[in-house]
Each structure stands twice: as structure tokens, then as C-alpha cells.
Amino acid sequence: MWDKRLSTSLGPIKLKNPFLIGAGPASMYLDDIKRAEEENAGGVISKSIGAHNSNESIKPTDIRRYKWIRGYGNYLKSTYLKEILPMDYGMRLIENAKSQCDIPIIASLFYPYFFEENSIDIWLSLFKEAEKAGADGIQIDFFYLDLKKMCNADIYRVIEIINRLARSVKIPVFPKLNIRMDDDLIDGIITNCNVGGLIYLDSINVQPYIDISNKGRPIFDGDLYDSLTGASNSVVAGEPLLPFTFNYTQILRSKTNLSLSAGGGLDKWQDIIRCLMLGANSIHLTSVIMKKGFQHINGLKESLNKFLDKNEYNTLLDLIGVSLEHYPEHFGKIKSRETLQVKTTLLEDKCVKCNICENMVTCNSFKSIPYNFDKNCDGCSMCHDLCPAKALVYDIH
Ligand SMILES: Cc1cc2nc3c(=O)[nH]c(=O)nc-3n(C[C@H](O)[C@H](O)[C@H](O)COP(=O)(O)O)c2cc1C
Ligand code: SF4
Ligand code: SF4
Structure with a gap:
């Protein structure tokens, strides 16, 4: 049932309520997605989908284990295959x-490499397939990529690739953020990428949890994180x-008006309301659904409705972001750093004067000679793809 009072959105995607199932074990089987809908989830983000096929063999050592450690969350050891x-x-x-449920389904997509041209082709084919399958949106899962501390050139490259991927489909695209990600990269994505919104927080790689009654032995010993095999600790x-x-x-929220979907440790209705008051438009639940099942959503929905009644909010939208007025104006604002001013430049020695860029109708940078990027370029990177000579690149100096 469409509950108007709790309705909200994930970018352009309408949600009947703010409770999404996050990417994880609860969103990898059709029956579970159907149950999520029955138990009133507002939408589902699929378990991440990779570029390998089911007939690719998995080594016997590729074990997957989850362990709930009381008070310390959900620890797991996994390999991406x-x-x-x-x-x-x-x-x-x-x-x-999509054919059996009415709620929005976001396809989470994953490939362990991002920067090389052939990796981008693989990402592009994943995007195309997800759109063809009918997904309402795409989440970009960056989990196995090392985006911790990046130079400007790499930040520009990620921005350029996200824009290229986003342009390749008509459905909205949502990068998934984690706490290890370079802050400048996040600011760059917010400022320059044409995305439907942001989904956060992903789980994080940590050193193994140790057992003090067993001489500090790691609970999950064995493989360490390995970017080639995808084995994580x-x-x-x-x-x-x-x-x-x-x-x-x-x-x-203090930096952007983009749609935000918050997650990470959410379980109690009070904490969900905190996130919404801080400006999240929706929230997603992963570990708690593994632990308590889909029926947890109904309890949350009931508590949220009671809270709205008791505190005289007509609708959920009246509550979203109310906390922000208590924060000083400047708090968290993006500082105008050079890294964020992404503009294109022309490598004159590479240009073959084919005029393709000058025929673009969507950009004024090429309407005069010399091209005027300072005034007209907003860094969308569309011309980079069009130029046959690769003469149009971001100006990183
Ligand atoms: C067992 C497990 C598997 C997960 N698999 C994925 C995944 O495939 N893709 C993804 O983007 N996030 C994945 N996540 C991260 C969750 O979507 C979520 O961002 C994170 O767990 C924080 O939310 P939580 O505290 O509610 O679990 C996984 C999390 C867990 C616990
Ligand atoms: S010059 Fe125009 S098309 Fe090229 S990146 Fe800048 S805004 Fe986009
Ligand atoms: S598309 Fe590239 S090669 Fe052609 S004129 Fe423009 S910059 Fe030069």
C-alpha cells in the first residue's frame, strides 16, 4: 500500500517509505526480495552483481563466513567471487x-578495477545489462577499490569515469561511499558528478577481531586482503x-542537496529518526535484517508513524532535515579547493581539427576560438569521449 504520509525519494525514484533493504545477504534471492516487499520495505538495493559468470569456478578456499559479535557488529570474511x-x-x-514486485529495485554493481579503459568497458556493460534488466537505479559499489588517499589526477579520473558511466544509462546512478574514501574525492563527486544521490556507509575492512582467551588469536585467520583475488580479511x-x-x-547534507540514503549500524527507530532529521531522505538496513528478519521493518514503520503523531509532524518530509538549523551555517561547507574546480583543457598538439567538439549543442566552450573553458566548462567530461584524438582532458595543473 502506498503510504503517502511516509513517502520520500531516492533521487528521482519515489519511495513509499524511507526503509530500504541495503545491499547484502538479504537482497540476493528473489524470495527474500518478495518478502521484503510483503513486510513493507520501501525498496531494495540488490547484493552487488559482478562481471563474472556462474560457471566460473570458485576455489574450495573461497569461503564466506559471517559472525555476529555482540556489541561489535557484524564481522565477516569473504572473497568477492x-x-x-x-x-x-x-x-x-x-x-x-522487477516483474514480480512493485517496489523500486536498485542494482548494485561491482568490478574490482576501475581506472583502465578495459575495466571501464566492463563497467559500461554491467550498467547496460542492469538497465536492460529493468533496474530503477544503479549503485556503484566501490568496496574493493582503494580510494583512500588520492592525487588530484586520480580524483579527476574517478569523476570522469562516474560521469561517463552515468551518461551511458537513463536510470539514476548512486555512488556508495565508505569512511575510508578520500574526502576530496567525495567533495569532487558531489560537485562534479551527475548522480541521482549518494548511498553510504559501506562496511569497512578491518584487522581481524581477536580472541583474548586464545592468546589473541584472530577469529578469522587465513587470507589477508588481496586486491587480485578479492580475498578480504x-x-x-x-x-x-x-x-x-x-x-x-x-x-x-551541509554540503549538498543531493538525495542521501544513510545506513550503517541502523537498527532502532530513534537512530533512524536522527538520520532523517540530519537530512537523509531515506535509510537502508543490512545487518539488522540479517539478525532480526524483514518483519523488523513493520515495527520501524509503526514507531515512525507514532513519532510523527506525537510530535505533530504531518508527513515524513516535514521532519527530514529539521536538525540542520541547529548547526552553524559554515559547518561542513565545501571549501573552494583547487581539486574541485574541474575544467577541461585542449592539448593543442594532439588536436586534429576535426571540429567534432564544435558541433556539440550542449556546451558553449567550443562556440568561440580559442575555446573558452574558463567561462563555460562545468567539467561534465562529455567532450572527452567525443574527441577522437583524446585532445580534451581535465586541466589538472
Ligand atoms: C554480509 C554483508 C554483505 C554485504 N554485501 C554488500 C554488497 O554486496 N554490496 C554493497 O554495496 N554493500 C554490501 N554490504 C554493505 C551493506 O550494504 C551496508 O552498507 C553496511 O553493512 C552497513 O549497514 P549495516 O550496518 O546496516 O549492515 C554488505 C554488508 C554485509 C554485512
Ligand atoms: S568543455 Fe563542455 S563538454 Fe567538455 S567537459 Fe567542459 S562542460 Fe563538458
Ligand atoms: S574533437 Fe578533439 S580533435 Fe576534434 S577539433 Fe575538437 S579537440 Fe580537436
Whole structure:
């Protein structure tokens, strides 16, 4: 049932309520997605779908284990081949979910490489397949990519690739943020990328949790994180992320009007209301659904309705962002750093004077000679793709 009072949105996607199922074990089977809908989820973000196919063999050592450690959240050890859904299975899942459910389905997509041209082609084909399968939107899962501390050139490259991927489909695209991601990259995405919104926080890689009664032995020993095989050491999600989830919500909202979907350690209705008051438009739940099941959503929905009644908010939209007036104006604002002023420049020695760029109707930079990027370029990177000589690039100096 469409509950007008709780309705909200994820970018252009309408949600009947703010409770999304986050990407994870609860969104990898069709029956579970159907149950999520029955139990009133506002939408589902699929378990991430990769570029490998189901017939690719998984080594016997590719084990996947989750462990709930009381008070410390959800620790897991995984390898991406086992963790990430194969492309054929994943796209079928989206297609079936779309034909059998009415709630929005966001396809989370994943590939462990991002920067090289052939990796971009793989991302592009994943995007195309997800759109073809009927997904309402795409989440870009950056989990296995190292985006911690980046130079300007790499930040520009990520921005350029996200824009290129976003342009390749008509559905909205949502980068998934984690707390290890370079702040300048996040600011750059907010300022320069044409995305439907931001989804955060992803789980994080951590050192293994140790057992003090067993001489400090790591609970998950064995493989360490390896970017080639995708084997990770322990990963944490759930409770430990909660303070960061509040913090990111407040900071992101003070920087941008983009749609925000907050997650990480959310379980209690009070904490969900905190995120909404700090400016999140929706929230997503992963660990708590693994622990308490889909029926938890109904309880949250009831509590949220009671809270609105008691505190005389007519609708959820009246509550979203109310906390922001208590923060000083300047708090969290993006400082005008050079990294954010992404503009294109012409490499004159490469230009073959084919005029393709001058025929673009969407950009005024090429309407005069010499081209005037200072005045007209907003860094969308569309011309980079069009130029056959690769003479149009971001000006990073
Ligand atoms: C077991 C497990 C598997 C997950 N798999 C994915 C995934 O495939 N793609 C993704 O973007 N996030 C994945 N996540 C991260 C969650 O979507 C979520 O961002 C994170 O767990 C924080 O939310 P939580 O505290 O409610 O679990 C996974 C989390 C867990 C616990
Ligand atoms: S010059 Fe125009 S098309 Fe090229 S990046 Fe700038 S705004 Fe986009
Ligand atoms: S598209 Fe590239 S090669 Fe052609 S005129 Fe423009 S900058 Fe030069």
C-alpha cells in the first residue's frame, strides 16, 4: 500500500517509505526480495552483481563466513567471487524482482578495477545489462577499490569515469561511499558528478577481531586482503558504524542537496529518526535484517508513524532535515579547493581539427576560438569521449 504520509525519494525514484533493504545477504534471492516487499520495505538495493559468470569456478578456499559479535557488529570474511553475485544470476534476479514486485529495485554493481579503459568497458556493460534488466537505479559499489588517499589526477579520473558511466544509462546512478574514501574525492563527486544521490556507509575492512582467551588469536585467520583475488580479511558492519553514519549524514547534507540514503549500524527507530532529521531522505538496513528478519521493518514503520503523531509532524518530509538549523551555517561547507574546480583543457598538439567538439549543442566552450573553458566548462567530461584524438582532458595543473 502506498503510504503517502511516509513517502520520500531516492533521487528521482519515489519511495513509499524511507526503509530500504541495503545491499547484502538479504537482497540476493528473489524470495527474500518478495518478502521484503510483503513486510513493507520501501525498496531494495540488490547484493552487488559482478562481471563474472556462474560457471566460473570458485576455489574450495573461497569461503564466506559471517559472525555476529555482540556489541561489535557484524564481522565477516569473504572473497568477492563468492560474495558478489555472478552477472547472469544477478541480472536475472533484477529482471524477476522487477516483474514480480512493485517496489523500486536498485542494482548494485561491482568490478574490482576501475581506472583502465578495459575495466571501464566492463563497467559500461554491467550498467547496460542492469538497465536492460529493468533496474530503477544503479549503485556503484566501490568496496574493493582503494580510494583512500588520492592525487588530484586520480580524483579527476574517478569523476570522469562516474560521469561517463552515468551518461551511458537513463536510470539514476548512486555512488556508495565508505569512511575510508578520500574526502576530496567525495567533495569532487558531489560537485562534479551527475548522480541521482549518494548511498553510504559501506562496511569497512578491518584487522581481524581477536580472541583474548586464545592468546589473541584472530577469529578469522587465513587470507589477508588481496586486491587480485578479492580475498578480504575481516570486514565490519553494524553497530560500530553508527556514529559515522550520523556524522556523514550531517556533513553531506551541509554540503549538498543531493538525495542521501544513510545506513550503517541502523537498527532502532530513534537512530533512524536522527538520520532523517540530519537530512537523509531515506535509510537502508543490512545487518539488522540479517539478525532480526524483514518483519523488523513493520515495527520501524509503526514507531515512525507514532513519532510523527506525537510530535505533530504531518508527513515524513516535514521532519527530514529539521536538525540542520541547529548547526552553524559554515559547518561542513565545501571549501573552494583547487581539486574541485574541474575544467577541461585542449592539448593543442594532439588536436586534429576535426571540429567534432564544435558541433556539440550542449556546451558553449567550443562556440568561440580559442575555446573558452574558463567561462563555460562545468567539467561534465562529455567532450572527452567525443574527441577522437583524446585532445580534451581535465586541466589538472
Ligand atoms: C554480509 C554483508 C554483505 C554485504 N554485501 C554488500 C554488497 O554486496 N554490496 C554493497 O554495496 N554493500 C554490501 N554490504 C554493505 C551493506 O550494504 C551496508 O552498507 C553496511 O553493512 C552497513 O549497514 P549495516 O550496518 O546496516 O549492515 C554488505 C554488508 C554485509 C554485512
Ligand atoms: S568543455 Fe563542455 S563538454 Fe567538455 S567537459 Fe567542459 S562542460 Fe563538458
Ligand atoms: S574533437 Fe578533439 S580533435 Fe576534434 S577539433 Fe575538437 S579537440 Fe580537436
